[in-house]
Amino acid sequence: MRSTTAIFSTLLIASLFVYSGCGNGGNGSGAIGTSSAAEKVYVAPGEYDSYYEFFSGGFSGQVTVHGLPSGRLLKIIPVFSVDAETGYGFNEETKPMLMTTYGFIPWDDAHHPKLSQTNGVHDGKFLFINGNNTPRIARIDLRYFETTEIIQIPNSGGCHASPYPTQNTEYLVAATRFSVPTPQEDVPLDQESYKKNFKGTFTFITGGEEPGNMDIAFQILVPGYDYDKTHSGKGVSHGWSFFTSYNVEQANTLKEKNASQYDKDYIAAVNWKKAEEYIKQGKFHEWPSEYYHNYYDEKTQTATATKKKGVKVLIPSECPGIVYYLPTPKSPHGVDVDPTGKFIVGSGKLSADLTVHSFEKMLAAIEAENFDEVIDGIPVLNFDAIHAGTVSSGGLGPLHTEFDGRGHGYTSFFISSEVVKWSLDNFEVVDRIPAYYSIGHLSIPGGGSMKPWENGKYLIAMNKITKDRYLPTGPELAHSAQLYDISGDKMELLLDFPTMGEPHYAQGILASVIKDSQVKFYKLEENEHPHKALNENETRIERNGNEVHIYMTMIRSHFAPDNIEGIKVGDKVYFHVTNLEQDWDVPHGLAVMGARTSEILVMPGQTETLVWEPQAEGVYPFYCTDFCSALHQEMQGYVRVSPKNSNVKIKWSLDDEVHEL
Amino acid sequence: MKHLPKIIFLLAALSLLGMFIAPIWRISLLAPQYPQQLTMYIWINQITGDEAGTLQNINILNHYVGMKEINPDSIPELVYFPKIILGMAALGLVFALINNKKFWIAWVVILSILGILGIYDFYLWLYDYGHNLSPEAAIKVPGMAYQPPLIGTKMLLNFKASSWPHWGSAFIVTAMLGAAYAVYLKGKLKKQV
Ligand SMILES: [Cu+2]
Numbered sequence: 057m058r059s060t061t062a063i064f065s066t067l068l069i070a071s072l073f074v075y076s077g078c079g080n081g082g083n084g085s086g087a088i089g090t091s092s093a094a095e096k097v098y099v100a101p102g103e104y105d106s107y108y109e110f111f112s113g114g115f116s117g118q119v120t121v122h123g124l125p126s127g128r129l130l131k132i133i134p135v136f137s138v139d140a141e142t143g144y145g146f147n148e149e150t151k152p153m154l155m156t157t158y159g160f161i162p163w164d165d166a167h168h169p170k171l172s173q174t175n176g177v178h179d180g181k182f183l184f185i186n187g188n189n190t191p192r193i194a195r196i197d198l199r200y201f202e203t204t205e206i207i208q209i210p211n212s213g214g215c216h217a218s219p220y221p222t223q224n225t226e227y228l229v230a231a232t233r234f235s236v237p238t239p240q241e242d243v244p245l246d247q248e249s250y251k252k253n254f255k256g257t258f259t260f261i262t263g264g265e266e267p268g269n270m271d272i273a274f275q276i277l278v279p280g281y282d283y284d285k286t287h288s289g290k291g292v293s294h295g296w297s298f299f300t301s302y303n304v305e306q307a308n309t310l311k312e313k314n315a316s317q318y319d320k321d322y323i324a325a326v327n328w329k330k331a332e333e334y335i336k337q338g339k340f341h342e343w344p345s346e347y348y349h350n351y352y353d354e355k356t357q358t359a360t361a362t363k364k365k366g367v368k369v370l371i372p373s374e375c376p377g378i379v380y381y382l383p384t385p386k387s388p389h390g391v392d393v394d395p396t397g398k399f400i401v402g403s404g405k406l407s408a409d410l411t412v413h414s415f416e417k418m419l420a421a422i423e424a425e426n427f428d429e430v431i432d433g434i435p436v437l438n439f440d441a442i443h444a445g446t447v448s449s450g451g452l453g454p455l456h457t458e459f460d461g462r463g464h465g466y467t468s469f470f471i472s473s474e475v476v477k478w479s480l481d482n483f484e485v486v487d488r489i490p491a492y493y494s495i496g497h498l499s500i501p502g503g504g505s506m507k508p509w510e511n512g513k514y515l516i517a518m519n520k521i522t523k524d525r526y527l528p529t530g531p532e533l534a535h536s537a538q539l540y541d542i543s544g545d546k547m548e549l550l551l552d553f554p555t556m557g558e559p560h561y562a563q564g565i566l567a568s569v570i571k572d573s574q575v576k577f578y579k580l581e582e583n584e585h586p587h588k589a590l591n592e593n594e595t596r597i598e599r600n601g602n603e604v605h606i607y608m609t610m611i612r613s614h615f616a617p618d619n620i621e622g623i624k625v626g627d628k629v630y631f632h633v634t635n636l637e638q639d640w641d642v643p644h645g646l647a648v649m650g651a652r653t654s655e656i657l658v659m660p661g662q663t664e665t666l667v668w669e670p671q672a673e674g675v676y677p678f679y680c681t682d683f684c685s686a687l688h689q690e691m692q693g694y695v696r697v698s699p700k701n702s703n704v705k706i707k708w709s710l711d712d713e714v715h716e717l
Numbered sequence: 718m719k720h721l722p723k724i725i726f727l728l729a730a731l732s733l734l735g736m737f738i739a740p741i742w743r744i745s746l747l748a749p750q751y752p753q754q755l756t757m758y759i760w761i762n763q764i765t766g767d768e769a770g771t772l773q774n775i776n777i778l779n780h781y782v783g784m785k786e787i788n789p790d791s792i793p794e795l796v797y798f799p800k801i802i803l804g805m806a807a808l809g810l811v812f813a814l815i816n817n818k819k820f821w822i823a824w825v826v827i828l829s830i831l832g833i834l835g836i837y838d839f840y841l842w843l844y845d846y847g848h849n850l851s852p853e854a855a856i857k858v859p860g861m862a863y864q865p866p867l868i869g870t871k872m873l874l875n876f877k878a879s880s881w882p883h884w885g886s887a888f889i890v891t892a893m894l895g896a897a898y899a900v901y902l903k904g905k906l907k908k909q910v
Contacts, residue, residue: 579769612777637777638770686781687855 093550096541099126104571107501107509107564109516110169110183111537113137114558117164119185119196124501124514124564125539127553135194135203136164136187140654144203147656148630148665149585152361153350156190156208165189167216167560172264176223176290176506180569184219184228184264191215193228193261195270197354199575204352207270210345210367211238211257217286218259223294223506225264227273227328231299232256235280239343250308254280257369258299258326258379268351274335274368276326276379279432280306282315283324285390285456290506291397293415295329298400302387315387316406322381322436323391323402325418334375340368355584357662373433380422381436384411390456394465394480395506399444401465403454410454410467412483414444445483449476455496456561458503460512460542466503468495468517475517475540477547489547491517491538492525500542501564509566515540515547518559526554535559576640578661585663587632592616597706599717604629604706610644610658611636612685614710615678618693622706622717625673625699631656634663644691645681655681670697722903723816729895730809730824733802735888736761742839743883744865746775746876757787759839760885762799764789782863782874783854784846794838801831809896818903825896832889840867843880 099105105123117137121130138145145154154160164187171178183196191209209215214233221228237243238255258276263269281301289296304321307314345367352359372379386404393400400413421442427435453471463480473494477487495517502509522533534554541548580590589595589607595616598605604627609616635644637660647655651668658664680691698704706717740758747754755775756767766772776786812820847864865878
């Protein structure tokens with residue numbers, strides 16, 4: 057009765073928060089001690105931030121990089137969505153990155169940026185991120201801040217619980233968000249059919265440690281629930297991965313009601329070391345599933361899309377000991393593992409409480425076969441046998457937890473719109489602070505790993521609702537994020553800043569770990585692009601039927617060649633353009649009037665290709681799009697396009713250097 | 718003791734070879750867009766930059782004001798200066814063996830004249846690069862020349878150009894002073910005898 061009242065009043069307070077905006081928006085209030093907060097986030101002109109923070113763009117499909125503590129936007133990295141600014145997904149070199157078995161897809165929903173790990177610590181080499189809609193995982197190489205690899209995940213309907221690497225990036229993981237007939241087939245949509253035909257998979261992907269070889273190691277076929285979030289074990293729990301599920305009810309419609317009926321759903325605990333043994337023993341089924349592996353080679357500066365076929369599938373009823381279910385109250389969303397690996401924290405998103413399971417107790421319950429039931433070969437462990445404690449938060453709608461490495465968990469509460477700090481010793485709440493508004497994920501740099509940086513100095517809240525936080529900008533608003541100082545006993549709000557797309561999740565790393573390994577430009581002598589031109593003497597034009605290849609160079613402040621004749625209507629013209637600059641931050645761009653594509657933006661020492669199919673005769677200007685120099689406006693040229701059957705010869709020139717085919 | 722002047726003269730002559738292990742002059746260009754400076758090193762036998770692309774970057778900037786491209790392959794001094802230095806070192810070796818004060822004085826004088834000629838030649842190159850501008854240059858500032866100082870610092874449009882001797886020069890100075898000291902010591906020893 058008392059708890060019902062507590063929940064009811066919290067709901068009431070939460071709704072006040074959301075709908076009245078607490079009456080303080082637009083006045084910069086919310087921060088305690090504005091001047092000292094300002095000092096803590098002030099990064100003087102020319103000075104650097106102390107952290108890189110990588111935000112997913114959610115439905116923007118990209119990753120944005122902000123500096124902390126200033127919140128300044130440093131870069132947008134295109135990942136799953138085409139990006140006209142950089143030409144990603146438009147130029148010939150990067151189009152293969154977005155190939156799937158469904159064809160070329162220009163978009164996805166990018167959710168969880170996760171840094172690569174060595175011994176459970178972020179090593180600063182790579183950032184991985186999942187594509188939620190058409191299941192994929194991408195790699196961003198942190199020397200280049202570019203997407204260099206994407207692998208598609210077959211036998212999955214939606215990829216949310218991903219990529220959450222294991223302690224040494226042995227595996228990246230993924231789980232089916234929306235169970236589907238697996239393998240796919242045409243079945244009716246009703247509950248009987250759902251229960252009979254729909255399945256989920258847990259996917260383990262190898263090749264994360266080094267670029268170029270990501271592949272599906274194996275998949276585990278599991279009952280058709282919705283699998284929601286994941287974390288891989290660490291320290292004592294290294295060798296296990298955990299996935300939350302909801303819709304154990306197996307509803308196929310109006311899930312907001314029908315998937316919320318049971319008191320408990322499950323966290324699936326997967327013993328992947330055991331799974332490896334079964335793979336070695338050959339106890340898998342070989343399915344002819346198809347998927348794409350796309351890799352951008354920094355040497356050839358070109359991506360290739362490779363269609364692969366065949367995955368190894370393990371079925372729990374045939375492989376005892378690989379999956380167990382941990383009953384967890386109220387549709388758990390986040391599952392988080394503390395820095396020691398001892399505690400598995402489930403956030404029952406429809407409740408007030410967090411459920412903390414003990415890894416040790418879990419092993420003991422498995423040993424004692426303390427099972428409540430067995431579902432499709434998966435034992436359900438007894439709740440009381442594995443339960444370490446419950447955090448009675450006083451909030452509502454817990455989602456995600458990260459850790460400061462000083463014995464505290466910090467949990468986001470979506471409904472009550474707050475961050476709650478609690479003790480890992482006694483599971484008591486020690487502090488709480490509002491978030492503006494309806495926080496989803498939160499991020500403590502290193503707070504999901506074994507070593508939170510600087511003992512957990514900052515926490516970032518990523519919010520789903522913005523309302524009145526900033527100057528209004530029409531119906532669509534940027535999502536808001538808040539930065540808190542969590543180094544003291546009380547959390548302090550320092551900064552509030554808008555973000556790109558939906559900042560679904562973010563991870564941060566101490567700037568010193570990666571800033572000195574940044575590539576400043578591509579070395580011309582290492583350029584292995586098949587269509588490079590390493591100096592102006594190598595520039596030329598080749599005709600091959602109606603395909604015309606222009607090998608062009610750019611250097612301040614001209615293209616070579618810059619006058620081109622002999623192109624005909626119906627030709628497919630490839631501009632292969634090499635930027636001859638060998639200095640940091642001197643990109644040149646190329647845009648052609650009427651070309652049905654984006655510009656290309658070519659970094660020093662790089663070669664990129666723009667394809668143009670002229671539709672009508674005439675003279676077409678092209679120009680450099682990146683303000684490169686004092687004579688940037690003069691960096692331009694012309695292409696003459698003649699009728700289809702004309703006999704104008706291919707001719708190219710720069711100043712008084714004239715060539716003809 | 719008797720052999721000391723000869724040994725010093727020999728070492729002085731050999732120290733000329735040090736000019737091959739370090740640049741003799743350093744010219745750097747500082748502008749707001751180039752906070753790390755563009756630095757060019759002039760060696761006895763080559764021209765380098767602090768990065769592989771430095772020379773190209775300097776040439777790109779220079780071409781806007783019509784300066785000639787700095788192309789080490791077209792500078793004959795980079796070929797015959799090393800020969801002269803090697804010749805002087807060899808000559809010094811022979812003179813040390815001859816062990817004659819007059820020869821030594823002659824060597825110091827020749828080296829000094831060569832040194833002065835070298836600096837003058839360097840000045841002429843700087844003058845030529847700075848003044849001999851293409852009439853078709855994109856940026857023409859009336860009355861402006863782009864000759865960097867021989868020694869010191871000077872503003873050239875947006876660039877602060879600094880030019881200073883570098884470690885390689887220390888070897889020719891060491892050679893001259895060392896040889897002169899050997900001459901002095903030889904004279905002093907003779908008086909004592
Ligand atoms: Cu340009």
